[in-house]
Amino acid sequence: MARERNERLAALLEEACWSRAQAAASYNRVAAETLNGEVRENSKIGRSHVSMWVGGVQPTGVAPAILCQALSRRLKREITAQEAGFTTSISPRPGVLDWRVDPLIALNDLGSSVDTDRRRLLAGGVYSAAALILPDEAWWDTMLRPPAEEPSTGKRVGHGDVDTVRELTLAFSRMDQRRGGGHGRRAVDEYLKHEVRDFLRGRFVDEATRRGMFSAAAELAYASGWMAFDNSEHAIALLRFNTAVKLAARSGDAPLSGHVLRAMAHQALDLGFRREALQIARVSVHGERYAAATPRERALLGVVHARTLAANGHKPQAAQALLRAEDDLSNAHDGIREPSRTFFFGEASLAHETACTLRDLGDHQGAVKEFRRSVRTRGAAFRRTHAVTLGYMGATQIAQGSVEEACATWSSVLDAMEDGIYSGRARQRVVDMRHLLSPYRKRGIPAVGVLDARAASYLAQVD
Known part of the structure; x- marks a missing residue:
């Protein structure tokens, strides 16, 4: 009996x-990220696998989850197994994000290693919409109260220790902005698991130091997350x-919680989870997370909120959020101490x-103007x-038909990427570049x- 062609996947x-x-190739990139070298059924495939699946063969092993994730990232929306024409269901809930797990336990699990994290996320459906569900408001109040069994023994922790963690966080964050998240993230995780975890279990000189250390640890965990996201x-x-988020909630640092949620919204938006990104962004600007933040941080929270509004088609609200972010940033000055x-x-x-935001609203001309302003005012420090x-x-330029300008x-x-950015x-911008150039390859431009050959050579070297 002949198999029925999978028209949905096609x-x-x-x-x-x-x-x-x-x-x-896209499947294999997602699989490599998720499995980190672990050999599983269909952990690496060729084009013949895709042809068989389109022909009606049902994928097995990790394949449904990986292929749906690759398609979700490409199409900027969540693709379910059913939408892809697979009979296998992918349950996203088991083992994804458990908001009840104590943050110190989470830190202890960091080094067991990244492999454990990857397997756990894969078993739960990789990066799914269900993984982005946030806890209710009662959770935040509960996290603010330290557990009764918190240890009273351990190393003495003072204000200088808090400063040390913050200084290290800033150093790694600056390196990420310059060279990309592929530099040094595992070193951050090792420091989190050992030194920082010992600090959090130590004897604090006062309550302000306890809160400060949990806040500093949250920032370092955030830096690790952002570096992983960038890579x-x-x-x-x-x-x-x-x-x-857990560490920030335990410290009572509401603006920092908003800052991390803003990053989660940014990541969700980049991966095509538009509705979930908007939900997270709304939480990031809710209550004290926005009200207690400094002007610069309010601007950062607000502009990502604007992007999620635009991505979901809420044009008037996105425009209002942009104006508010501009006002917030204009209120930041030297007299205000910013984090x-x-x-x-x-x-x-x-x-x-x-x-x-303007690009997502369809205003390509306005978007190019703002991109130019960004390039003009940034300077050479933040190369990545x-x-x-x-x-x-x-x-955006090529979407306007300005092909040579885009080139x-x-x-x-490519000048920047070839100078040691990880x-x-x-890298995805280079992949997208080649895809967007493909309709123009035979037009003799x-x-x-020249650019396509250079991009292909670069990708061949880094893949």
Whole structure:
């Protein structure tokens, strides 16, 4: 009996503009991120696998979860097993994010290693919508109260220890902005698991020090999460953000909780979970998370909220949120002490996020103008961020039909990438570049041929 062709999967591949080989390559990238070298059934596939699945063979092992995740990232919306025409269901709930797990236990699990985290996320459906469900308001009140069994013995922890953790966090965050999240994240995790965990179990000189140390630990866990996100290790990033939110809640630092939730919303939006991103962003600007934040941090929270509104088609609300973010940033000045975690957020970053919002609202001309402002005002310090901005700007230019202008912009992206940037997000801009150039390859445009060959050579070296 002949198998029935999987028309649903075929339609999704066509919508993604993927050949069988391209689908297999994207599948393998997601599998490598999730499995971290662990050999499972269908942990690596070729184009023949995709052809068989389109032909009606049902994928087995990890394949349904991995392929749906790859398609979700490509199409910027969640693709379920049923939508892909698979009879296998993917349950996203077991072992995903358990908000009840104590943050100190989560820190202890960091080093058992990343493999455990990856397997746990895979078993729960990789990066799913269910993983993005936040706890209710009662949870925040519960987390603020330290457990009765908190140890009263251990090393003495003072204000200087808090400063040490904050200084290390800032150093790694600056490196991420310059060189990408592929540098040093495992070193951050080791420090979190050992030194920071010992600090959190120590004897604090006073309550302010206890809160300060939990807040500092939350910032470092956030930095680890952001580095993983930037390096396209999305399952790991989600776990680190989860730990950071718990630590921030335990410290009573509401604005820091909002800051981490803002990052979670950013990641969800990048991966195509638009509705979930908006829900998380709304929580990030709710109550004291926004009201108690400094002007610069309110601007950062607000502009990501604006992006999620735009991505969900809420044009008037997105415009209002952008204006509010601009007002908040204009109120930031030298007389106001801002948290170090906002060191990167200024005019250039606001312009970048504003450009992304305008792009999602369909205003390509306005988006290019803001991307240019971001590039002009950032300077040379934040090279990885600069490369991502240029990548987005080139994509927006080519959407306007400015092919040669886009090629010039993208050439600058490759200049930066070839100078030692290790960033999955920046690398993805090069992948997208080649995809967007494909309709122009046979038109005899010299700039297209030169850039495409250069991009292909770069990807061959890093893959």
